[in-house]
Amino acid sequence: MGENNILGMGGLTSLESRKQVNEEYASNVPMTFRPVYESAIKNSSNKESARIKVENYKNNIILFAGCEDKLWPSDTMAEQIKNKKPKNTDLCLYPDVGHVIGGLAEYDNLKMGGDVEASQKAKKDSDEKLYKAxxxxxxxxxIFK
Structure with missing residues (x-):
């Protein structure tokens, strides 16, 4: 393990990404964990063995992700799932949406990311796409409402 990497969040994370989280926490500003997850994924030595083998699934999959997710790289992970199982997998990415589709950009000192108005529009769109699928x-x- 290199001196600039530490073990955490399920893998090796860069010291810089951990420092960012610590500084945000200490400053009482909303935190983002996306850099920590991205660093852990980048530095992982067992990416393939840790990956869920979605290509073995026979069922349909529908994925919704916000491209401005500040909590973790949901858009990147959703794209990887779609690439591994292109048949019977629908991917819906929302450019200006964060972690919570239809939710707030920040919650309880966590950055969720995205624009609230775009998130509300994505919620309506994703509900319609899910129901149709x-x-x-x-x-x-x-469907109970």
Whole structure:
């Protein structure tokens, strides 16, 4: 293990990414964990063995992710899933949306990212796409509102 890397968050993370989180915490500003996750993924020695083998799944998959997710790289992970299992996988990426589709950009001292208005629009769009997908995959579907 290099001197600029430390073990944490499920793998090796750069000292810089951990310092950023610590500084945000100490300054009482909303924190982002995305750099920590990206660093851990980049420095991992067992990426392939840790990966869920979605290409072995026979079921349909629908993925929704915000490209401005500040909590973790959900957009990147969703793209990797789609690339590993292109058949029967739908990917819906929302450019100006953070971690919580339909939610706030910050919550309880955590940066979720994204624009609230874009997030609300994405919520409506993702609900419609999910309902349409479920309806096409199942003969009878019950949605309670």
């Amino acid at each position: 479920l309806k096409s995959w199942h003969k009878k579907i019950w």
